[in-house]
Each structure stands twice: as structure tokens, then as C-alpha cells.
Amino acid sequence: MSALVAEKINDDPLEITTQKEYLEYSKTVHHYSKAIQKLIDLINNYVPDAEKAYKAGQPAIWTGGYRWEPTLLYALGVIPVSYTEMGRYSFRDDMLVAEDIYQFPVETCSMVKCSVGQWHKRLNTGTIDRILGSSCMCEPFNLAWEVMRQKGYDVYANEAIYRAPNVDGPRLESLVQFMGEQLLDVAEWVTGKREIDEERLKEEVKRKNRLLVKFRRVLDLRITHPFYMKTLPIILTLSVGVNNYFGKPLEFEAALDELIVELENEPIQEEDLKRAITLVWAGGTGQEFGVYEAIDLAGGALLGFRDVPFKLADESLPALESLVRYHYANSRAGAGVYTRNVIESEVEKLKAKGVILYGYIGCSFASIDREMWRRYFHEKGVPCLNLEGSFQTGAPSGQVLTRVRAFVEMLDSNRQKLG
Numbered sequence: 001m002s003a004l005v006a007e008k009i010n011d012d013p014l015e016i017t018t019q020k021e022y023l024e025y026s027k028t029v030h031h032y033s034k035a036i037q038k039l040i041d042l043i044n045n046y047v048p049d050a051e052k053a054y055k056a057g058q059p060a061i062w063t064g065g066y067r068w069e070p071t072l073l074y075a076l077g078v079i080p081v082s083y084t085e086m087g088r089y090s091f092r093d094d095m096l097v098a099e100d101i102y103q104f105p106v107e108t109c110s111m112v113k114c115s116v117g118q119w120h121k122r123l124n125t126g127t128i129d130r131i132l133g134s135s136c137m138c139e140p141f142n143l144a145w146e147v148m149r150q151k152g153y154d155v156y157a158n159e160a161i162y163r164a165p166n167v168d169g170p171r172l173e174s175l176v177q178f179m180g181e182q183l184l185d186v187a188e189w190v191t192g193k194r195e196i197d198e199e200r201l202k203e204e205v206k207r208k209n210r211l212l213v214k215f216r217r218v219l220d221l222r223i224t225h226p227f228y229m230k231t232l233p234i235i236l237t238l239s240v241g242v243n244n245y246f247g248k249p250l251e252f253e254a255a256l257d258e259l260i261v262e263l264e265n266e267p268i269q270e271e272d273l274k275r276a277i278t279l280v281w282a283g284g285t286g287q288e289f290g291v292y293e294a295i296d297l298a299g300g301a302l303l304g305f306r307d308v309p310f311k312l313a314d315e316s317l318p319a320l321e322s323l324v325r326y327h328y329a330n331s332r333a334g335a336g337v338y339t340r341n342v343i344e345s346e347v348e349k350l351k352a353k354g355v356i357l358y359g360y361i362g363c364s365f366a367s368i369d370r371e372m373w374r375r376y377f378h379e380k381g382v383p384c385l386n387l388e389g390s391f392q393t394g395a396p397s398g399q400v401l402t403r404v405r406a407f408v409e410m411l412d413s414n415r416q417k418l419g
């Protein structure tokens with residue numbers, strides 16, 4: 001299978017029809033790294049294994065799962081299962097389910113339509129039937145919670161918990177108080193009791209910090225080993241693994257430890273450092289894995305990310321307060337400029353040659369942010385590629401692949417001209 005997939009990708013990447021094939025291919029590409037192969041297995045098996053565990057009696061809940069949700073759910077004895085991962089299993093018929101059965105307008109973002117289509121498929125199948133939503137998402141997802149609730153899912157969506165970076169003092173303290181109450185409400189919905197075990201949550205907060213530190217080490221080591229861990233596994237490890245641990249915290253941590261040892265023992269190749277076209281990825285986790293493959297094939301090294309983990313939780317605080325303050329400390333809500341500052345600091349730190357902005361067709365507000373960022377960086381002389389993709393599985397469009405290749409090749413030729 002893997003040889004066949006490799007052949008397909010080399011001959012014509014558009015022949016790939018499932019993201020699973022890309023993951024299998026990536027394992028063959030990373031044949032020299034046991035750690036990366038383990039991470040790819042964790043990625044591949046995350047949702048199916050969580051659903052199996054649920055059927056075997058372990059509590060599990062669908063969740064977007066970024067900053068606070070997985071930490072809290074693990075402390076409550078529940079596996080957080082990222083619904084954004086379901087896009088990887090979706091086809092056009094999932095989108096049609098959302099449009100035809102649930103009357104989502106055609107122009108609705110594909111991430112929402114895929115999630116709705118996948119939840120619909122799972123109705124009455126004995127799999128995970130609880131959804132922890134969040135009013136911090138977007139209107140299309142708010143609608144998704146409502147229609148799934150009507151269909152029989154047990155849905156809970158907490159109130160918006162946002163903090164712009166300049167909100168401090170008494171206003172911040174009242175937000176901290178508010179969010180603490182919100183998390184107790186979530187605990188009550190999950191377990192029936194409005195309480196959270198201090199020791200278990202403390203352990204989870206410590207685990208979060210530990211894993212963030214380890215992941216930062218991986219990011220640092222990738223600067224001197226730009227081609228060791230290629231685009232697909234690093235993006236999924238950052239945007240899913242670091243948040244949810246793929247439902248298996250111990251295995252995830254062991255794989256990160258092994259990766260750090262591998263990278264530390266890998267000799268630095270000066271030639272790689274010279275030829276790497278350093279890029280910053282500023283977008284969501286695209287499910288069009290062929291885009292990542294195109295970056296790799298063109299010689300791009302994706303080393304910087306908009307979602308780099310920044311501040312750690314303060315372990316000296318009571319666990320719930322620590323989790324709340326961690327959430328607000330990393331919050332960049334309020335205006336696109338806050339995220340742009342992060343992208344810019346990554347560009348400067350890595351001396352990146354270009355930025356790839358990626359978002360989903362149908363996401364109106366993110367597309368405005370991307371356009372503003374593109375213009376800003378363009379004026380500063382940093383080339384940007386603004387891509388819009390879809391969430392359902394399969395090969396990316398030929399047009400997207402051509403644009404990625406042309407962009408990276410253009411950066412390469414700029415670099416050669418500058419010597």
C-alpha cells in the first residue's frame with residue numbers, strides 16, 4: 001500500500017483520495033525516525049481509537065479542544081476527541097448532508113458542514129454522543145450545536161471567554177472569576193457534580209506545561225534540522241497533538257521524548273541549512289494534506305507557526321485559577337493585529353523567506369484577517385501566499401498545488417539572486 005501511495009504521489013498527487021493515504025506515505029518518507037512514525041500512528045488512530053475506548057466504557061466527549069478543554073476533560077476522567085479531526089474522514093456527501101438535511105447554506109464553511117455530516121452519520125450508532133461546544137467559535141458552529149442538540153446529542157456550549165491582550169486589572173480579575181464559574185458549570189455537565197478534583201487538575205496543568213516545554217524544544221531543534229520532520233507531521237503534532245495529546249497523553253509524551261533524543265543526536269547538515277526555504281504557516285490545520293506535500297517537494301521548510309505555544313500556566317496557583325489564567329494569558333482575541341504580531345515575530349526570529357496564509361472557503365471573518373495580513377507583510381517586503389482550501393478529504397485542487405509550488409520556487413529564485 002505504502003509503495004503504491006508513494007508512486008501515486010510522485011506521479012500525480014491529485015490521484016490521492018484520502019488523507020489516510022497521505023499519512024501512510026508520510027510514514028514511508030520518515031522511515032528513519034521511529035518517533036515521527038509513532039506520532040503519525042497517533043494522528044491516524046486518534047478518532048477511531050477514542051471511539052473504540054468509548055464503546056469499551058471509557059467516557060469521551062467531542063470537543064474543539066484547544067486551550068482549556070482537554071486539560072479539564074482529562075482531569076475529569078474523559079477523553080477529549082477533537083471534532084475538527086472528523087474533516088479528515090469526510091467526503092462530499094457529508095457536506096451534502098449538512099446542506100440538504102440540515103439546510104446549511106451552500107456557502108457555509110466546509111469545516112462546519114463536515115462536522116455536521118459526520119455527527120449525522122454517527123446518530124444512533126452507539127458512539128460518542130456528547131459535544132462540548134463553545135460560544136467562542138463562530139456562528140456556523142453555534143448553529144451546528146443547535147441542530148445536533150435537536151437530533152439527540154447531549155450538547156453543552158459555554159459562554160464566550162475572550163480577553164484582548166490589553167485587558168488587565170479589575171476587568172481581567174472579573175473575567176477570571178467569570179471563567180472559573182464557567183468551568184465549574186462544564187464540570188457539572190460532564191460529571192453531575194459542580195466540582196473539580198484539585199490534585200487531578202494540578203497534574204493535568206503540570207502535564208500541559210511539561211509538554212509545551214518539550215514541544216518548544218522540538219521547534220528549536222527543527223531550526224537546525226529543517227528537513228528531519230516534514231510539514232504534515234509537524235502541523236498535526238502542533239495543532240492537534242499539543243492540544244489533545246491524540247487521546248493518549250502517555251504515548252504522546254513518550255513519542256515527543258523520543259523525537260527530542262533523535263533530533264539531538266542527528267548531525268547538523270550545513271547543506272540543508274543553506275537550501276532550506278524557511279516559511280511561516282499562518283492558518284488553521286488544512287485537511288488538504290497535498291498542500292504540505294507540495295511545500296516539502298518544492299524545498300520549503302515550515303519552521304514558524306501562528307499558533308506557537310507561548311506562556312506556560314503558573315503552577316503555584318490553585319489549579320482552576322491556573323488553568324483560567326493560562327487561557328487568558330494566551331488569548332489573542334480582539335483584533336487581527338494581535339495575531340499578526342505573532343506571525344511577524346516568527347518571521348523575524350526565523351528570518352523567514354515567506355508566509356503561507358491558509359483558511360477555509362466560507363470563513364468570511366478569517367478571510368478578511370488574512371487579506372489584511374497579506375497586505376501588511378507585502379508592504380514590508382515579506383512575500384505571502386494567501387490560500388483558501390476546503391475541509392473535506394481528498395486531494396487538493398491542482399490550482400492550489402500549482403500556487404504553492406510556484407510560491408516556494410519564487411522564494412528560492414529570489415534567494416539565489418541575492419546570493
Ligand code: SF4
Pocket residue numbers: 109110111112137138139140141360362363364366
Ligand atoms: S473556519 Fe471560520 S467559519 Fe469555519 S469553523 Fe472556523 S471560524 Fe467557523
